[in-house]
Amino acid sequence: MNKQELIDAVAASTGESKASTGEGEGEALDAILEAVTSAVTRGEAVQLIAFGSFSTGACSERTGRNPSTGETITIPAAKTVKFTAGNSFKDAVNAA
Incomplete structure (x- = not known):
């Protein structure tokens, strides 16, 4: 949709x-x-009862590898958005 x-x-x-x-x-x-x-x-966290909640998370800095060259790179720290589904939402999805 x-x-x-x-x-x-x-x-x-x-x-x-x-x-x-x-x-x-x-x-x-x-x-x-x-x-x-x-x-x-x-x-701030946004909680929509029966649907879910949106909040921020954090990914720390880490090392990765460039897949085409194999070179080691540093992936910087970043904020992420987390969504946690509410029980009613989970139940509706599982009932379908």
Whole structure:
């Protein structure tokens, strides 16, 4: 499912217009995604009960190998985004 298909599904489920759900300016879906992105960027966890939680993680610096040359390289430390599925979400996926 891509973003447009998600907008169509949410609009059909809620009875709202596609414009207010996700197309054009002032769209609900974009506002939700922006709020989650901003919170996780600030280091806060976003918990959506029954769905899951988004948080930040850290990968430490490590050594790797260039597969084409075999040369050893240093992979820098980086922040990552973690998603942990909630129990209701896991149960729904496993029931399907």
